[in-house]
Amino acid sequence: xxxxxxxxxxxxxxxxxxxxxxxxxxxxxxxxxxxxxxxxxxxxxxxxxxxxxxxxxxxxxxxxxxxxxxxxxxxxxxxxxxxxxxxxxxxxxxxxxxxxxxxxxxxxxxxxxxxxxxxxxxxxxxxxxxxxxxxxxxxxxxxxx
Amino acid sequence: xxxxxxxxxxxxxxxxxxxxxxxxxxxxxxxxxxxxxxxxxxxxxxxxxxxxxxxxxxxxxxxxxxxxxxxxxxxxxxxxxxxxxxxxxxxxxxxxxxxxxxxxxxxxx
Numbered sequence: 737x738x739x740x741x742x743x744x745x746x747x748x749x750x751x752x753x754x755x756x757x758x759x760x761x762x763x764x765x766x767x768x769x770x771x772x773x774x775x776x777x778x779x780x781x782x783x784x785x786x787x788x789x790x791x792x793x794x795x796x797x798x799x800x801x802x803x804x805x806x807x808x809x810x811x812x813x814x815x816x817x818x819x820x821x822x823x824x825x826x827x828x829x830x831x832x833x834x835x836x837x838x839x840x841x842x843x844x845x846x847x848x849x850x851x852x853x854x855x856x857x858x859x860x861x862x863x864x865x866x867x868x869x870x871x872x873x874x875x876x877x878x879x880x881x
Numbered sequence: 882x883x884x885x886x887x888x889x890x891x892x893x894x895x896x897x898x899x900x901x902x903x904x905x906x907x908x909x910x911x912x913x914x915x916x917x918x919x920x921x922x923x924x925x926x927x928x929x930x931x932x933x934x935x936x937x938x939x940x941x942x943x944x945x946x947x948x949x950x951x952x953x954x955x956x957x958x959x960x961x962x963x964x965x966x967x968x969x970x971x972x973x974x975x976x977x978x979x980x981x982x983x984x985x986x987x988x989x990x
Binding site for chain 2: 827833845846
C-alpha cells in the first residue's frame, strides 16, 4: 500500500464513526416517516424476534409476526423492517395479501451494530403498528475489509 | 447482460383446499452491500437482488423489496393459502441485469 492509498483509507476509516447514536436514530426516523407519512404508529400487534446476543452481524435470523385475522377485509398489507444502527436503515419490506393466510415471516438480515430493530406493519384499514427488538452484536456486518 | 444463480424452493407438493402452506426460498447471491471498501479504500459497488415476486396461477400473492441490509444468500419463509391446483412462480430481479425464476407445482385436493 503506497502513502496516498493509506491516507485515503485512513480518511475513510475516520469517516465511519460519524454514524453516531443521534445520527442513526434521525436516519431511522426519516426512513419510518417515508413509510408511514404523517400517520400515527401504534405500539403492539407486531412481534419481532431476534436473538438478544448476536455473534456475527452478517447473518441474523429474524422472525416477524403480526396479529391479524388475514381475511379479505382485514389483513396485513405490508411489513417493513427498519434497523436504526445500519448505514441504510431500510432493510427489507414484505408485501402480503389476504391470500397469505398468516402474517408470519422469517428471514436473515445484516446488522451493522448493536441496536434496536423495528418492524412496522401496514394494515389493510390504513393503520400502522410497530414492534421492536434490541440486540447486542459482537462482530458487525460491513466492518470487515 | 443477464446473470442468474442457483435457487431453492421448499414447499409441499400437495395440500387440502384452504390449508396454509409454508414456502421456504433460498437464492444464491453475494448481496454486495455497497458499504464495503477494498484494502486501497475503494468502494465495492453495490450488487444486490432488489425484488422478489411470488405468483400463484399468475396472481401476485407475495412480494418483497430487498435492500443492502439483507444477508447474503437471501432466505425468506412465508405462507400462502392453497386455493386451487396450479403453478407457483418465484421471480428474483436485481442490479446488473440479475434475473432468475423458478416454478413449483401444487396439487390441491
